[in-house]
Each structure stands twice: as structure tokens, then as C-alpha cells.
Amino acid sequence: MDAVVVAWAEMTVRWLHVVAGIAWIGSSFYFIALDLSLRRRDGLPDGVQGEAWQVHGGGFYNMVKYLVAPARMPDEVTWFKWEAYTTWLSGFALLVLVYYLGAELFLVDRTVMALDPNAAIALSLGALLAGWLIYEALCRSPLGRNATALSLVGYVFLVAATWGLTQVFSGRAAFVQIGALIGTMMVANVFVVIIPNQKKTVAALLAGEKPDPALGAQAKQRSVHNNYLTLPVILLMVSNHYPLLFATKYNWVIVAVLLTLGPVIRHFFNARHAGKGSPWWTWGVAAAGLALIGWLSAAGPRDEVLGSGASPAPEFAAVEEIVISRCSMCHGDYAAWDGIPAAPKGVKLDTPERIRAHAQMIGLNAVRSSAMPPGNVTDIRPEERAVLAAWLAAGAPGPEQQR
Incomplete structure (x- = not known):
């Protein structure tokens, strides 16, 4: 297609x-x-579990719920x-x-x-x-x-x-x-x-x-x-x-x-709606959980080791060769991969200037995670990711800064 x-x-x-x-x-x-x-309030019809008064859009609504069903089927029911x-x-x-x-x-x-x-x-x-x-x-x-x-x-x-x-x-x-x-x-x-x-x-x-x-x-x-x-x-x-x-x-x-x-987050709102107070501890749990997710996400890609900041900065030519050979078939002026009509998110990595401009995005998607290349369709190797990591750790220098 x-x-x-x-x-x-x-x-x-x-x-x-x-x-x-x-x-x-x-x-x-x-x-x-x-x-x-x-x-529950006095005077409710038989079979009614309870009622609630609500206001919205300038009008008041009186909502009642039958525990099983009303005695007679209403003429109109919204499903x-x-x-x-x-x-x-x-x-x-x-x-x-x-x-x-x-x-x-x-x-x-x-x-x-x-x-x-x-x-x-x-x-x-x-x-x-x-x-x-x-x-x-x-x-x-x-x-x-x-x-x-x-x-x-x-x-x-x-x-x-x-x-x-x-x-x-x-x-x-x-x-x-x-x-x-x-x-x-x-x-x-x-x-x-x-x-x-x-x-x-x-x-x-x-x-x-x-x-x-x-x-x-x-x-x-x-x-x-x-x-x-x-x-x-x-x-x-x-x-x-x-x-x-x-x-x-x-x-x-x-x-x-x-x-x-x-x-846990839904419990907070459910408790408030039920009139059982505000379990603020749920937000502490949520914050701790998000912090845990952040820590887990920093472990890097599956079965691969991130490059060390102590590694010497590689020559930019080596970085460019990796990016051009593994990424530019999708991230270029004319995407060459079948099914990709244009560079995803407008990110183009086919020139030294563009590579340096998107250094942080390269780090996020190809070093700190293995999101790119998708499905590793271009067979990028762990040692190539390590080269990119060392380049990023050195400040992502361009060829003119390495002369």
C-alpha cells in the first residue's frame, strides 16, 4: 500500500x-x-440506592440510581x-x-x-x-x-x-x-x-x-x-x-x-467521590513510583553498556559514518526506507551540521535507549552505540573542533 x-x-x-x-x-x-x-436520603422511591445533586452548565441535575432496576421499563434509555x-x-x-x-x-x-x-x-x-x-x-x-x-x-x-x-x-x-x-x-x-x-x-x-x-x-x-x-x-x-x-x-x-x-491514583479520586476523605498518601506513592521509573529508565538499552564519559572522544568522521549508514536512510531529505514517506518528526541526519544539531536526540534514542533504529533494521552494533556515547560525553564536538 x-x-x-x-x-x-x-x-x-x-x-x-x-x-x-x-x-x-x-x-x-x-x-x-x-x-x-x-x-441515601428519606423519601427516595423504592429500589433506589441513593441520589446525588449536581450542577453543570448553568443547570441543576438530580441523579438517582436503582439498585437493580426500576419497577417499570422507562420509555427512553441511553445505552x-x-x-x-x-x-x-x-x-x-x-x-x-x-x-x-x-x-x-x-x-x-x-x-x-x-x-x-x-x-x-x-x-x-x-x-x-x-x-x-x-x-x-x-x-x-x-x-x-x-x-x-x-x-x-x-x-x-x-x-x-x-x-x-x-x-x-x-x-x-x-x-x-x-x-x-x-x-x-x-x-x-x-x-x-x-x-x-x-x-x-x-x-x-x-x-x-x-x-x-x-x-x-x-x-x-x-x-x-x-x-x-x-x-x-x-x-x-x-x-x-x-x-x-x-x-x-x-x-x-x-x-x-x-x-x-x-x-493508586484512581483510589484517591474514588475515595474523595465516596466521601471517605482524601488519601493524600497516594500522591506520595505516585511520586515515588515515577522516581523509580526514572531510575529504571537510566539503566540504558537492553543487553548493552553505555559508553563511559572517561572514554576518549572519537573522531567525528567515525560518528558521521555510523549515523549516515544506520540512520540517514529514514532521516534525510529523501527518506529511502519503504513505508517512510518523509523524515520522522522532521529530524534529518545526513550532514555534519544536522548530526550535531540533533546530538541530544541521537543520545536519547540510540544511546540511552535502543529505540532507534526501529527494530534495529540497520543492524547497529553495541560498539557503534558506544562510539556515539563517547562522542556525546565529550560534548558532541564537530570536525572543526577536533582540528
Whole structure:
């Protein structure tokens, strides 16, 4: 497929994905906050769990929630489902456009595992399906009746899955893959449990029967899971912009920390909405977690040692040869790599002046991390990264400064 067509398709689908994601996350966060802020008051109708008064846009709203369902089916009901479905469908389309059509660049990393692109795609699809089936089995097992135990086992499962994915795919793809797996679990919660259970409740009402309270309890469990998984999955899905997250030695540990921080931060807001005070300790944990991520990201790229500041500065000609031979086929006036229509982010590295101008970016992407070249498609060697590291440590001198 023509690279320009793919680029425009990716932009359009990404826009849809962001808009749908905002709608889904916004409605999800709103209803969690609403549910937690409900209060029992005298005079409420039978079956009402509680009510909340809210003000927005110059008007007052009186919200009530029925514990199972009202005695009679309302004439009009708004269903919240298409936001979730559109988010997943557009996200999967992006996975195809970026990571499957560009598997050689973004999905496969031959320094991690020399996979055939088609085999990597099949493995990615299989991991999404298998991961969701394992999660679903855990929720439906006896373990699912214990929220704490299920959360701990689910956390271990996701961390183990992340480690496994980093042993197979590029770090960039592994982060997106675990994000896609969590997103699949979340959308499946809506598609397989929450909406069907709501439809069963509606059907019972229309038949004049009493709805089963267990249906609401099961849907609520999955809704809570989605609430606590939202913040980690957002960062995972934009992680490709941050090479120090995905392309460093302890990238899977970073994900383990993120999977802890997201729920901790959500706990702060959930507690406030429920009127249980403000657990400010959560922000201390969040700050410590971010500091830990920063420390982990400083370990450098996988299986490689950063150059020492004590190493002698290499000749600029050696630096230029490495950058030209490993980077300029994409980062030049005319990108020569199939599927790359123009230099990514406008970064061009085909002249000494341009190389020096982007020295810090080279250091971030090719020395402190292994984000570039993507998938190591140009076979840059560890000793070449060490040459770049020594050059940067010496202040990135140009040829005129070495005479």
C-alpha cells in the first residue's frame, strides 16, 4: 500500500481513536464518580440506592440510581456502549496500520527475537485472544468472588505477560501489545458482560419479572476493573513517544510500576467521590513510583553498556559514518526506507551540521535507549552505540573542533 495513503489513514484512524477514547473514558469516569457520590436520603422511591445533586452548565441535575432496576421499563434509555466499541475497533485498526503493515520496523526487533513478520503478527493476535481468555477464566473462577485475591492474581498475570512480550517483540511493540491486551479486556467487559447483563435486566422488566441482582453485581465488578485499568492503559498506548520507557533494559519492570500507580491514583479520586476523605498518601506513592521509573529508565538499552564519559572522544568522521549508514536512510531529505514517506518528526541526519544539531536526540534514542533504529533494521552494533556515547560525553564536538 502506498506510504502516503497509509500515513493519511493512520492520521484519520488515530483521530477517531482519540475522540472515541475521550468519550469512553469520560463517561466511565463520570459514572464511577456518580456511583460513589450517591447518598441515601428519606423519601427516595423504592429500589433506589441513593441520589446525588449536581450542577453543570448553568443547570441543576438530580441523579438517582436503582439498585437493580426500576419497577417499570422507562420509555427512553441511553445505552453507553458505542464509545467503548469504537475505541477498540479504531485501536485495532491502528495496530494493523502501524505495527502489522510496518512489522519489520515496529513489531519485530531482531536483537530480541528474529521473527518472520507474518509469524510476529500471528503471535500478536494469538496473545490478544489468549490473554483475554485467561482474564475471563480468572473472573469466572471461584477466585472471582474475592476482589482482593483476583486483583493480585490479575496483576501478576499482566506483569508476567509483559515480561513475555518483551522477550518476543520490540520494546515499542511490547508496550503497545500489553496496552492492547488490557484494552481488549476492558472492551470485552462491556461487550461480553456489562451490556448483555443490562439487556437481561431489561428483558426481565419487560416480561414483568424481577431482575436477578447477580447480573448487576457481575457488571459492577467488571466496571470497577475498567476504572482501575484506565490510567495505565492510556500511558501504555502513548508510550511509543517515550523511548526511555519502552526501549530500556528494565522496560517490563516499568510496566509493573505503571500497573501499580494507575490504581493508586484512581483510589484517591474514588475515595474523595465516596466521601471517605482524601488519601493524600497516594500522591506520595505516585511520586515515588515515577522516581523509580526514572531510575529504571537510566539503566540504558537492553543487553548493552553505555559508553563511559572517561572514554576518549572519537573522531567525528567515525560518528558521521555510523549515523549516515544506520540512520540517514529514514532521516534525510529523501527518506529511502519503504513505508517512510518523509523524515520522522522532521529530524534529518545526513550532514555534519544536522548530526550535531540533533546530538541530544541521537543520545536519547540510540544511546540511552535502543529505540532507534526501529527494530534495529540497520543492524547497529553495541560498539557503534558506544562510539556515539563517547562522542556525546565529550560534548558532541564537530570536525572543526577536533582540528
